[in-house]
Amino acid sequence: MSNDIAYPVFRTPDPALALSTARSLVEFGRRGYSRVSVYAEFHSVAEVWEVARELPTGWFRGREEYGEFDGVPLKDCPPLVVGVQGPGLPADPAAYEGRLPLEWELLDLPVGSIEDAFTAAIGLSRGEINWEVLCWPDAPGAGFHGESKHAEVTLLFNTTTRDLDEPADDHTVLLHVRSVLVDGRQRREPYAHWLADQSGLTVIGPGQR
Template sequence: MSNDIAYPVFRTPDLGLALSTVRRLTEFGRREYSEVSVSAELCSVAEVRRVAEDLPGGWFRGQAEYGEFDGVPFQEQPVLVFGAQAPGLPAEPSAYEGRLPVECSLLDQPVGSIEDAFSATIGPNIGAVRWTSLCWPDVPAAEFVGESEHTAVTLLLNSRTRHLDQSAEDHTVLGHIRSAVFNGRQTQEPYAHWLAAQVGLTIIGPGQRL
């Protein structure tokens, strides 16, 4: 089974500049069926409530201990464990005890529909905006084969890794291509360099895999 690898091509503390840069790369491979998804980790009740007000269509889910609800039907689990849209979130602060951080997501939306609102409300929280169903072109002159399966652009907000496991004071743009390893080398990396160069960018770090 194949998967992707994502190369960092731009980094800045300026969120507006990060968005404009990522859009240049996204537009290079955008198709009519392309989509965008957003996600964030919210570490306080106040932040959950603030983001829920700004993103009423978001889906919010809290943490649960492994096996905590084994055998318990979904409808009998706490709302935050099962997950709920903003209007269905519990009002009682006690409902959030042991459930933080709360993950917020809004998936598979039309490109251009949610990026600005999500970026405006992210604040200091770690999050990501991911554009998918793109199509990178063939480049016969360089013997590069195009790609439509493992194609995406990700904007990491307040983080530098796809795992979103470390906070940062800047934002990073990642360009995704198919991962193809031969003799320990990523054979598709030259194509990643070519893609970045088409919009005036360059690879600034090692590829990231999940």
């Protein structure tokens, strides 16, 4: 079993520029079967309702307390906890008490189908666009074979971490490669540098696992 590591290669306060830069990197490895997923966290009811209007097919899921629904049949759990699309969200703000932040996602979509709308809707919330099932080429001059299993690009909005746990005023593009850790060093980091350079980018920070 192998894991990936993601290197930041671009950062900007301009979401449109961040998206266009991420797309240029995606196109370098895109195949007909490549896919895209989007995910975000919303900390207020107003944010939730706004995104539900703009992107109603996305799935929302709220927090639950540990053991809150132990022994409760799934059909009897609140839709907001089980997962609900925009049109099914509660209209009463009180229903969101104890459930925020809400997670929101749309998964495994065709590339180009959701990115613009998501970028326009994310606002100041934290979230990500992740392109996967890409294929990075061989770099024979650098001594690296290509990559498919861990060939991904992620665009982070309003955060610099894959866990979305550190708010930021800008947006970061991450380039993923296979993690090969030997004696405390990432042996495929030079490959990430090579890939970034092919798209006119530069690795600007340490990798994130």
